[in-house]
Amino acid sequence: MTSLSREDVAHVAKLARLALSDEDLERYTDQLRAVLDHARDLEAFDFESTAPTAHPFAAAAYLREDVVVEGLDRDEVLNQAPAVEDDRFCVPQIIGDAP
Amino acid sequence: MTTAIELADSVRRGETTATTLTEGSLAAIAAGNGALNAFLHVDVDGALSAAARVDRAVANGEDPGPLAGVPIALKDNLCTRGVPTTAASRILEGWRPPYTATVVDRLLGAGAIPVGKTNLDEFAMGSSTENSAFGPTRNPHDHARVPGGSSGGSAAAVASGMVPIGLGSDTGGSIRQPAALCGVVGVKPTYGMVSRYGLIAFASSLDQIGPLTRSVADAAVCLEVIAGHDPRDSTSLQEPAPSLVASLHDGVEGRTVALVRELLDGAAPDVEAAVNASAAVLRDAGATVIEISIPELRLGLSAYYLIAPAEASSNLARYDGVRYGLRVDADDLTMMNVATRTKGFGDEVKRRIMLGTYALSAGYYDAYYGRAQRVRTLLSRAFAGAYGRADLLVGATAPTTAFELGAKTTDPMAMYLSDVYTIPSNLSGDPAITVPFGSGADGLPLGVQLLGPARSERLVFAAAQVLEEGAPR
Amino acid sequence: MTILDGYEMVVGLEVHTELKTVTKLFCGCANAFGSAPNTNVCPVCLGLPGSLPVLNRGAVELAMAIGTALGCSILPSSFHRKNYFYPDMPKDYQISQYDEPINVGGTLELPDGSTVRIERAHLEEDTGKTTHVGASGRIHGAERSLVDYNRAGVPLVEIVSAPDITSAAQARAYAAELRSILVATGASDGRMEEGSMRVDANVSVRRVGDATLGTRCEIKNLNSLRSLQRAVDHEAERQSELVAAGGRVVQETRHWDEVAGTTVTMRSKEEAYDYRYFPEPDLLPLVPEDPWRDRVAAELPALPAARRTTLLALLGEPTPSQRDQVLSVVELGIDAMVTSAVSSGVDPARALSRVANEVAALNGAETLGVDDVVTVLSMEQAGELSATHAKAVLADLVEHGGDPRELAKRRGFEQLDASSLDATIDEVVASFPDEWTRYCQGDDKLAQFFVGHVMKQTKGQADGKAVIAGLASRRSR
Numbered sequence A: 001m002t003s004l005s006r007e008d009v010a011h012v013a014k015l016a017r018l019a020l021s022d023e024d025l026e027r028y029t030d031q032l033r034a035v036l037d038h039a040r041d042l043e044a045f046d047f048e049s050t051a052p053t054a055h056p057f058a059a060a061a062y063l064r065e066d067v068v069v070e071g072l073d074r075d076e077v078l079n080q081a082p083a084v085e086d087d088r089f090c091v092p093q094i095i096g097d098a099p
Numbered sequence B: 001m002t003t004a005i006e007l008a009d010s011v012r013r014g015e016t017t018a019t020t021l022t023e024g025s026l027a028a029i030a031a032g033n034g035a036l037n038a039f040l041h042v043d044v045d046g047a048l049s050a051a052a053r054v055d056r057a058v059a060n061g062e063d064p065g066p067l068a069g070v071p072i073a074l075k076d077n078l079c080t081r082g083v084p085t086t087a088a089s090r091i092l093e094g095w096r097p098p099y100t101a102t103v104v105d106r107l108l109g110a111g112a113i114p115v116g117k118t119n120l121d122e123f124a125m126g127s128s129t130e131n132s133a134f135g136p137t138r139n140p141h142d143h144a145r146v147p148g149g150s151s152g153g154s155a156a157a158v159a160s161g162m163v164p165i166g167l168g169s170d171t172g173g174s175i176r177q178p179a180a181l182c183g184v185v186g187v188k189p190t191y192g193m194v195s196r197y198g199l200i201a202f203a204s205s206l207d208q209i210g211p212l213t214r215s216v217a218d219a220a221v222c223l224e225v226i227a228g229h230d231p232r233d234s235t236s237l238q239e240p241a242p243s244l245v246a247s248l249h250d251g252v253e254g255r256t257v258a259l260v261r262e263l264l265d266g267a268a269p270d271v272e273a274a275v276n277a278s279a280a281v282l283r284d285a286g287a288t289v290i291e292i293s294i295p296e297l298r299l300g301l302s303a304y305y306l307i308a309p310a311e312a313s314s315n316l317a318r319y320d321g322v323r324y325g326l327r328v329d330a331d332d333l334t335m336m337n338v339a340t341r342t343k344g345f346g347d348e349v350k351r352r353i354m355l356g357t358y359a360l361s362a363g364y365y366d367a368y369y370g371r372a373q374r375v376r377t378l379l380s381r382a383f384a385g386a387y388g389r390a391d392l393l394v395g396a397t398a399p400t401t402a403f404e405l406g407a408k409t410t411d412p413m414a415m416y417l418s419d420v421y422t423i424p425s426n427l428s429g430d431p432a433i434t435v436p437f438g439s440g441a442d443g444l445p446l447g448v449q450l451l452g453p454a455r456s457e458r459l460v461f462a463a464a465q466v467l468e469e470g471a472p473r
Numbered sequence C: 001m002t003i004l005d006g007y008e009m010v011v012g013l014e015v016h017t018e019l020k021t022v023t024k025l026f027c028g029c030a031n032a033f034g035s036a037p038n039t040n041v042c043p044v045c046l047g048l049p050g051s052l053p054v055l056n057r058g059a060v061e062l063a064m065a066i067g068t069a070l071g072c073s074i075l076p077s078s079f080h081r082k083n084y085f086y087p088d089m090p091k092d093y094q095i096s097q098y099d100e101p102i103n104v105g106g107t108l109e110l111p112d113g114s115t116v117r118i119e120r121a122h123l124e125e126d127t128g129k130t131t132h133v134g135a136s137g138r139i140h141g142a143e144r145s146l147v148d149y150n151r152a153g154v155p156l157v158e159i160v161s162a163p164d165i166t167s168a169a170q171a172r173a174y175a176a177e178l179r180s181i182l183v184a185t186g187a188s189d190g191r192m193e194e195g196s197m198r199v200d201a202n203v204s205v206r207r208v209g210d211a212t213l214g215t216r217c218e219i220k221n222l223n224s225l226r227s228l229q230r231a232v233d234h235e236a237e238r239q240s241e242l243v244a245a246g247g248r249v250v251q252e253t254r255h256w257d258e259v260a261g262t263t264v265t266m267r268s269k270e271e272a273y274d275y276r277y278f279p280e281p282d283l284l285p286l287v288p289e290d291p292w293r294d295r296v297a298a299e300l301p302a303l304p305a306a307r308r309t310t311l312l313a314l315l316g317e318p319t320p321s322q323r324d325q326v327l328s329v330v331e332l333g334i335d336a337m338v339t340s341a342v343s344s345g346v347d348p349a350r351a352l353s354r355v356a357n358e359v360a361a362l363n364g365a366e367t368l369g370v371d372d373v374v375t376v377l378s379m380e381q382a383g384e385l386s387a388t389h390a391k392a393v394l395a396d397l398v399e400h401g402g403d404p405r406e407l408a409k410r411r412g413f414e415q416l417d418a419s420s421l422d423a424t425i426d427e428v429v430a431s432f433p434d435e436w437t438r439y440c441q442g443d444d445k446l447a448q449f450f451v452g453h454v455m456k457q458t459k460g461q462a463d464g465k466a467v468i469a470g471l472a473s474r475r476s477r
């Protein structure tokens, strides 16, 4: 584990779509570094022989039958939206294509 | 104070009405909420019409259910159709969900009366309810102190007598720690026992909904109502709710209870004394008490503060200003997303989103997230080993009694340490309960924590009942 | 427009196919194309706070059918989250299979005998649909965009080939064969124009004989088999010219511009996303039990390769053009018309030729009922319809539907059933005894004389071939 840099924090803020002021960046870097430094205690253990746990009780998947269930009323859904046009959710111009 | 079970019985017998109880609860909230800020929203109309339905059922000779007429507080991260649901975040301010959480539907089906939505740390991230965008909740026992968190609003609402039952969610101790700090019972059920459908996710593999109550028996009744498989939650256990009330008085005779050193490490002397006293109560009730050490528990905190933020960073991506909640306008989509999230999320939420994003990002996954997931395996194995020697584990719920507002807000790591005893059960998925057990040197309430293996709720509740009966008055 | 001499291309294809389930992958909303915007939505596919995914058994079964058809191993699998922000994705992550896909390692044999290995075929969810509003109607220069989530959460299977494809024509053949298989299994309707099957091509070039692979580019927006073939050809040419001129290929995503016939840069590798994949905590591992796998395998219908073999066997010794026709009717999914017609007594060569030429040329041929086509071909075989009339009835069927005999009657074709044709021939033969004698003695040219008279009598509605056949059979009696 390496030490967290300001650039790292700036990078994750960008990935997470958050804007940070210089002052924020300073503060968050210190705070996150403290948490990650604490996490160094994880280095002490031998992990090679241990499988990761993604879920506490990994039984087999619960499957749903392929049958229609009534959904939501469109007006109730669109009433909650910040901007709507032609029964669709409206967003400002998109710069860049979908991945 | 009267328990929920007694209230429901008197409603069913016609000695009082749901409307009377609901009006009483609404009056208590109106009188006390200004000082406590336990409720973010009080649903007067919804509560009174639910109460009227229960009263009609009683009048028609129907059984309105085991929680007939019992006012209930819902943590405001539980979706309620048409009723504001904010997760204590500006980003969801004004949102009225078009659907209702499974647990709320089940409570309504059992005759309970949801009276309102309670305060929490934003998106349940915190241990003091100070991270709410709508102001902190105060501890009913001392208004200068925190109620704990993140389910601080429900804990304060129950402790102050506004409602007999509150629902909370527990991701790393968010039911148990505030319950302990407010002097009420708090339960984190086995992962999957209660449906998460309609619970605004913090960390999906750790979140569980559970009750906060004034008695162990009330918690048992409430859990019976909300537990059981839900086809809308794939992670809910494919089995019916356990029957807890029937075995509540089974006692602990012949059981082995282990005092766990790591669940006392760093605890204040009064907390440690309470835990030891609780062990004596269990011994007096016929249990064998042993002392053990589970060194792996020490890794829980670090693993938790990687796994929970990682899942949260993904769960909270959807708050982007497109479909619901806050939007801060900007010239293009990305700028709109950034402006919305920057304004809508508070400090702690941003901190955890960034921490989690980092733990998952290219080049760091194995060192952080991957490693934490392996610790999770180690921890579960260690618990399994302990349960080979003991039926139940006992320890502290929180290191201290309620601390003062502002005491830990500038030092996230210090705040995180208040969850050190509760986190391991979330990582393993096993159940745990906190029971009020006397008070600390400062006169504030203390809680003792009981832990059991997966699906051992019957045993855990029976032991909790013993502790409740043997607790100092 | 082709790769330079001395270079070879290495191509792998990623095909996304929408599954023809009743509902979406993780919720009970209808999986329907063309509904009014935002009407097939619920808390789950809108990504509302608190909603949770529940996996659709039907989607899993179709994915297993695809895997079985491609000879993949069907394994225990799991879902991951692929994290990136985009407004057509309600949760701002896509639930997709990552390191443990349901189908692993298969092979696709193409009609020319070449094989392409399949690396994986995994389940994932589709995104919503974004419409760009403003001057251009395209994403660039749009003032704003509108999102419809009806498609969000529709089940997809992504089929990833190994980089085994070595020509643009082979890339096209692979996609065509895969589409036929997807349609055959009932997993997909294979409509590229509607976006229910979408193809991305990974293209690289290298000098012939080089062992190492060149830098690849991924080409998106290939909306037809023709676009796929053109785009791969163009991209291989572009890369080979670049390398030959001493340049270097930059790894990037490129967009196929159908009108200009070129690929253009979409996104370079530096802009590549950090998807932060991690196991989806809301879903448990998917473990298809053996009996389920066995049932899916047992219920798998005949696949295109087997159907081609069947047709070729019917023809006995097919000509090269018949081989092409077999390929085409199977690719179009209308080969059952041929086999059914043959088993109803229609001559195989005639059945194949009618279906491959006449039926295939009709717009909407695949919507024709097999039984109706067989009826028309049988009527023609029996001489009840002329070739021209048969075509007209088929066209009527596509356009209006209905019963083929009714349609023939309505057009006035009905009097020429086999018995009335026989009666007319008998009448004409009786009217010209001298000519009949000469014909019987071997003067074949007189056949046209009789045909002419039969045609006159039937007002041109008789089938000439049927008349000649009728004359020949009388002569040999």
Ligand SMILES: [Mg+2]
Residues within 6 Å of the ligand: C096, C124, C158
């Ligand atoms: Mg994909």
Ligand SMILES: [Zn+2]
Residues within 6 Å of the ligand: A071, C024, C027, C028, C029, C040, C041, C042, C043, C044, C045, C046, C153
């Ligand atoms: Zn849906």
